[in-house]
Amino acid sequence: MVKLYDKGAYLVNGTELIEEHSQVNEEIKAKTGLDAISKEPAKKNTMAYQILNNHNTSGNDSKLKIKFDKLTSHDITFVGIIQTARASGLEKFPVPYVLTNCHNSLCAVGGTINEDDHMFGLSCAKKYGGVFVPPHQAVIHQYAREMLASCGSMILGSDSHTRYGALGTMAIGEGGPELVKQLLNRTYDINMPEVIAVYLTGTPRKGVGPQDVALAIIGAVFANGYVNNKVMEFVGDGIKNLSVDYRIGIDVMTTETTCLSSIWATDSAVKEFYETHHRAADYKELKPGQAAYYDGVVYVDLSEIKPMIAMPFHPSNVYTIDELNANLYDILTEVEKKALVSLDNNKVKYSLKDKIRNGKLYVDQGTIAGCAGGGFENICDAADILNGKYIGADEFSLSVYPASQPVFMELVKNGAVTKLMASGATIRTAFCGPCFGAGDVPSNNGFSIRHTTRNFPNREGSKITNGQIASVALMDARSIAATAANKGYLTSAENIDVTFSKPKYFFDSTIYDNRVYNGIGKADSSVEIKFGPGIVDWPAMSELSDDIILKVVSEIHDPVTTTDELIPSGETSSYRSNPLGLAEFTLSRKDPAYVGRAKEVQKAEKARLAGEDVVAVNMELKEVYDKIAAKFSFDANKTQIGSTIYAVKPGDGSAREQAASCQKVLGGFANIAKEYATKRYRSNLINWGMLPFLYKDAELPFQNGDYIFIKDIKMAIIDKSTDIKAYVVTKDMKEFSLQLGELTDDEREIILKGCLINYYRG
Template identity: 70%
Template sequence: MVRLSNGPAYLINGRDVVETEGMTAEELKNTLGSAYLNPEEAAKNSIAYDILKEHNTSGNMEKLKIKFDMLTSHDITYVGIIQTARASGLDRFPIPYVLTNCHNSLCAVGGTINEDDHMFGLTSAKKYGGVYVPPHQAVIHQYAREMMAGCGKMILGSDSHTRYGALGTMAMGEGGPELVKQLLSQTYDINRPQVIGIYLTGKPAKGVGPQDIALAIIGAVFANGYVKNKIMEFVGPGIENLSADFRVGVDVMTTETTCLSSIWETDTAIKDYFEIHRRPEEYKELKPGKTVWYDGMVYVDLSAIRPMIALPFHPSYTYTIEELNANLYDILHECEQKAIANLGDQVKFSLTDKIHNGRLYVEQGIIAGCAGGGFENICDAADILKGKSTGVDEFTLSVYPASTPIYMELVKNGAVASLMAAGAVVKTAFCGPCFGAGDTPANNALSIRHTTRNFPNREGSKLQDGQISSVALMDARSIAATAANKGYLIPATDIDVEFTKPKYYFDSTIYKNRIFDSKGDADTSVEVQMGPNIKDWPNMHSLTKNILLKVVAEIQDPVTTTDELIPSGETSSYRSNPLGLAEYTLSRKDPSYVGKAKEVKGAEEARTAGNDPSLELEGLKEAHETIRKVFPDMDYENTGIGSTIYAVKPGDGSAREQAASCQKVLGGWANIAQEYATKRYRSNLINWGMLPFVFKGEELPFKNGDFIFVPDIADAIENKRDSIKAYVVKDSLEEFALSLGEMTSEEREIILSGCLINYNRVN
């Protein structure tokens, strides 16, 4: 189904692939003939290179300083972003900024909190010149596709699934501080990323949908990091066999590969998409050049892909549904064992008890959000369910169209009637099922979902309360087939159905009648409306000469998600309150973290107030005395006190900055890791003034509860030293090495200043 090249590859005339592994330059010249270009020149012929070059302001294509065309956020992230920008001197949005409301839409918990955030968003859009999309109108990425995307554009969003590559738009999901930089007319600074070709051939079988293709790719590239922090460029003859909606459904899931962004060839299907959405001027043909060098090639035979399932608890844990059904007990038992290794003995988790008479029974189906809520997905699901019944037992099915225009068209063409008659519940545009704020299953239940992620507890259960339910990712078509089978797992390819493929008609009147669009005009007379839960960021201090860290959490899981660093779902109403939200930090992995971090923060507060910090933190006096035997000039004036966590590979998943900022407001000054799962999490740490330390040794020299002294850290950052001496403080000092990796000059200044807010106040 999916194969990876062993090294770089040339693409000739958009169709012929020549892998370079083991070939000399002379052999390549003979093979390619007149099409030969050296790799450096051929790399400039990718679609990605052209778009990056057009948006780069540095004049150096190896060190990019990108300015985006547009920004987009939702109601879990935009309050913190605008508050940060306001604290840094924001007076207007310099580029179009769309504030959507698709996460805290329900206004069901926290009293007035959620609607207060929405009014903050509306008044900010008026004051600073933005666009405000009210709750239930559209999920963030569907609105961006319909109203923002354009061929050759670049969009930055504060949500990890900011992916519009199928529409010719290079889009990236980052933490809020990167959007703040754009609002302050600063740049997005990265080394030029590598580009991986995704070479599509064939045509999907009947019943195979975009989630099936996406999961097959994710399963092949996630674990080995094949596309990590790189751009996926979709090319090849198979593209013409996919509709625009189908391509979008594959594209949005590229986030789960840990790539930086994505881009696709464009053709008449995309031209038609923009014409349907009444923005024909946004189309232009995007094609790779005659000879293109890619840093790797992923071959995807669309015709060979079968309906897929990603078992709990990661989108890369993939099988074909046929394979799973043929080996039910063995595969589910293996999944249980993996879960036990991750969850420990906190809860009882089982999947093999879902086997009923040799078949897998699931309790819930969901088709929703930026991945599942597309027009074609829901129309095909309706065709499968027409005249059928989801049954009267435990199994339930909920469907969330991704926007009101899609919903309206589904009403007009009868799809909603077919779904509801079968027993499905059709709801408004909402991201809740994807991150745990809606449709939480029963304890120990299994939900099959066409959404984006299936991390532990992301569906809304609370490990800290002894709850566990789980999600398997599937395509809408196989979810509908399973629903028609009364909850017993079956692939859509086993269903006899004729897909009607109705034409889509986009009605923009719905948006014109409800969405506030300033057209870029800022009204400075408007007062931003602040609810009682909307709090300013606390003061944060600049980095001291030395730092003394206390390890307050140690996570040995192979990968730690942002959901595990700061839970989604139940915490969403507090994302406008930095200190209130921080109370939930690491609650799913280490409930003792917050209390321990506060003890360290208390010592730092005493230090900055000129008091004795050793009175606030046990063991600090002894550690201080041990350090001064070797470093006699170390004292509480030149040495800050902060907490740190150790995790093997933190930051997989969401772009939400709160995974880092919550640690910061609790007194965190560093993370220590073997590596960082994503660029965006590492960037979040830096923008919140936290040191992204990397430890590469085989045996960890410290443990939870230890003090770590890092002398002359400010000098090391200022003078760009990579290898940094650190010391575990025991009866004596035990030296080990840390590194920070490459950082831009601006990033170093942010760290030295203590956070992005401080940096902008000075500059």
Template identity: 70%
Template sequence: MIKLYKNGAWLTEGQEPVSDETGLEQKFHLSKQEAKKNTIAYSILKNHNTSENMDFLKLKFDKLTSHDITFVGIIQTARASGLERFPVPYVLTNCHNSLCAVGGTINEDDHVFGLSCAKKYGGVYVPPHQAVIHQYAREMLAESGKMILGSDSHTRYGALGTMAMGEGGPELVKQLLGKTYDIPYPDVVGVYLTGEPAFGVGPQDIALAIIGAVFSSGYVKNKVMEFVGPGVGKLSVDYRIGIDVMTTETTCLSSIWQTDSKVKEFYEIHGRAQDYKELQPKTTAYYDGMVYVNLSEIRPMIAMPFHPANTYTIEELNKNLMDILDEVEKKAKVSLGENVSYTLKDKVRNGKLYVEQGIIAGCAGGGFENICDAADILKGKSIGADEFSLSIYPASTPIYMELAKNGVLADLMQTGAIVKTAFCGPCFGAGDTPANNALSIRHSTRNFPNREGSKLQEGQISSVALMDTRSIAATAANKGCLTAATEYEGTYRKPTYFFDGSIYENRVFDSKGVAEPDVEIQFGPNIKDWPKMPKLPENLLLQVTAEIHDPVTTTDELIPSGETSSFRSNPIRLAEFALSRKAPDYVGLAKDIQKGETAREQGEIPEEKVSGLCQMKEQIQAEFAAMSWENTGIGSTIFAEKPGDGSAREQAASCQKVLGGWANIAREYATKRYRSNLINWGMLPFLFTEEQLPFAKGDYLYIPNIQEAVKEGKSELTAYVVKDGLSPFTLRLGEMTQDERTILLQGCLINYYKLSI
């Protein structure tokens, strides 16, 4: 079904890939280094690199996009750093805080803020319920051969020939200030598609199969996935988009696909024929790895709780139901601990698994083709009058309009399904939260714990399994009994899609790049500026305020998603939620030690504010006589095995900083995004790779000469556990650019940019 090449791979026009081995360079009359330049990715990266060095890229993007739980913080940061106008098209969508019910007026206040900023700085503003961020980008922004940076992790438009990346807000701030996105040239992994999907197999099935094959090994981590091969031409563009958006869950950096007449037609349908360009690898190209996918062999898939990589075929699950449910419960204990009683075995009736909810939504599931196929499976049936419910969210108003015109909307509603407006809520826990202990099947992007809206800390837990729209519809037709779409024996009508651009023309504010400096920005009472961030001192004394040993810690666990989204414009208030799902005492502990730093900065005596600091100081000075509160910062750090999987949200790092955090310590970082967010908020991304931890929660760590180590680009340094004397251990910082080191020294990106104002 899926094969991962152990070595790199050569791809020649019209041929299947060949695993790299000695002598192939002579055979192809081409060195690997030259053949690497023949990928689609190389040509796009080269065209956007502003430096002379292709080994280390300084990229400028063509367009930017954000939604309403990220754009306030981004613009506030950019304003504090000297923003005068948006230098490239910047689209502000409103698809996350669309439900203006939580916290009074604060969600709509953010929308008004966004509209006023689009006017003042020359941007584009998409009102709530018009489109989810990524569908609007597909319909209106993507261009073959171009690059887009978005402050959402699922910024992926590779199927349209656009190399797009999802990053934390500070990386967009850099672009808004005319700076660059700086990365080493990434490895490019080919994804060779051959065959053709079986009837009933949808894009989410292909995506989950790929995620299941590559995630655990990190095969494509921080790399570019380049989709090639004859199988690409067998897929519609909607189908390709459905696979492409899920590449985020592999932890790759970005994606790009070869383009063809079907992509050209997509652009023509959307009135943008001029934005199409044929993209193909050159005659002979070399890839740093290869994922070989036989589309014909993939069957309907399900990703069981609590990760998109926890994959099985639906057939396999039904055949080995109780054994797999045992495995799910064992894995769940790692994430949930003993806080709640968790089982899915109560969903089994007469040997069949029943679910309580189905959701087809957002940038992954809300496409036109997905919804039309679901309607065909459900036509003339009923989802029933019992526990099971089905909600469908078209990804944009133009899609919704076409479903209404061609009768699909009526077909769906007649079954008992509810069709709602464009909204990302079900994907991050702000819409269609299931009942406690319920199981929801969703064609959305993630199924992390609590991401569907339950609150573990309050004893609530429901769970999500990811599936393709077609199998969700087949399950709905069987009133919640888990069913693969391959059991559907009807046909798919495949109606033609007609895009009505007047919907956006009538409602979306587009400045056409013209800024109006005299426009006054509208601030709601919840929109607050970032607090002052101190510079990195000579030395650090850090208390370990959280210790997490889960194999992977998601950004949802570092800062919860759904219930916090309305507070993303208020750094102080949002920080109260930090690590609340993994370490409920973290905020209190971090605040306690932060009192010492506040006192230090104000010229007061820290040990009068924090008990135990006096003893720590005495022990350190016994070996480091020059240590004083004038040269030593006080704060907190956390340890996690592998933090940062999932969302691009910068708040996973910034909340720790607001609470006085100076560092994370990890075995490795799950994504580049999270490590970048740490650095941009002045948080040291320490690595500790030895098996035995030398410290525990509550311990103090002394890190001497940290300012010097960062300034000189040292990759390793000696730290000390302060407990009955000083016990040394080694921390690593890894490779950093000069700009990253300067950001850390200045304390955060805002301080860094203030230097140049």
């Protein structure tokens, strides 16, 4: 089904893989007529290398400084980005910047807050020359596919699922500060990433959809980090057997592998996509060179993939639906055991086995939505499966969210909406809410199956600390429809007798022409930005001091900590434009005491900055100061006091910068981790002036509540020290070493200045 190569490999003539071996050059020469080719030149024959090199401004193909062609954000992220850019000197958007409104679309949530953000975005599009897509018109990634993507280009988005590789666009999802850099004509700085070939062969079985293929790949590569921070390059003879919608459905889920980006070979089907969307000039053929070297290969036989399900609480927790149904009690018992780690071991009662009735697994809810599920082909196939069937009048419900108004309108015209509504399904407008807990939240102990992107704990409505738990399994739209046709009994679409009608898609751009504000090239500095009361400036942040004291205020030993656990989504999203208000929710679903602990530490730092008696504010610090002074010469009045958290592997999931910035707003100056789950979370820490420490030993020298002293931290950053000595003050100054990992010169300067805003202010 999915095979991972142990070594690198050459792709010859775009069709044949040759794994690295001692006589590989002779074999390549025999097949191509090329003279001997070495690995490094062959790496430059990948599509990924060519696109990255074309966008690199450094002149060094190892140390890249990327300028993107276009930017895109949504209404949970664009306010903070523009506010940061304004504070750093923004005058106008230097490249096309699209502001979509698909996350905080429910404007009744939080009073006027969400609609105030939308009005802020529209006024900024007018002032700085951007594009504003009103609520319910399109989810961010569907609009980008329809209107922004072009072959060979690069797009940066402030959403982790920024992936348009199937359309020949290398797209990257990052935290907001990386977009700020582009808005200020700076660059995205990375090492040239490794490139992994995803070789597709064969033809999918009837009833198997793109989510099934994606989940099979994620299950094979996530835990071992096979593609972590690398580019996935899709090649192979199987691509021609997939529609463009199908390719898009696989591609968007590459985010869940933790890869950096993706790119696909393009062909006549992609050419037709651009012609359908009235943008024929944006197509060009992309393919690897005659002999291209890849650092690894994910070999996928599409014909062997069966309908899949990703059980709670991660997209990599995959089984075939048939396997699950055949081994219900064993697999559900295993899932429940795994869940205890994320659910803090019995803080809530969690069971899936009680969903078994008469030997069958019944689910409570189905949802087909967003950038992964809301595509035209997914919904048409689901409608065909449900045609003439009924979802029933019991607990099970089904909601369908077309990804854009043009898609919705075409589904109305071709009758798919009628079929779905007649079955009992409800049709909604374009909205990302079901993916992050702001729409179709299941009931307590509810089990929802979704063609969306994620199924993390603490996400789709779960509030563990309130005793509330809901769980989501990821499935393809086709199997969700098959399950709905059986009134909630978990069913593989392979087991449904259906004829897929496969109607042709016709794109009508008049909806966008008449409703979307396009201000590209029309910046008007006289426009007044509209601020609602919920839009609050970032608080002042101070430069890093010579020495630093950190108090550990949270200790998390889960194998992976998601951004949803660091700062919850759902109803908290309405506070994303208010740094102080949002910070109150930090770690609230993982460690509810964190905010109080962090604020106590911050009181001391605020007293220090005000020239007040720090010890009077925090009596613990008298003993801390005494122990440090007994070993080192230091000035307590010039030493920052901040908080830190420890987590094994923090930052999986969303690109949201607030996972880091909320900690900084509460006085957090560092994270300590065994490793960081994604580049984007580590970048968010750095851009908010936080130290991204690494400590890789299994046994920690400190624990929650301990104070850590780091002497000469400022000099260590300036000198690019690899090992940094630290001392656990509350354990008799026990010495240990921390690492910072590789940092660019700009990143070092951002940390020294205290945050990106300070860095740009100079």
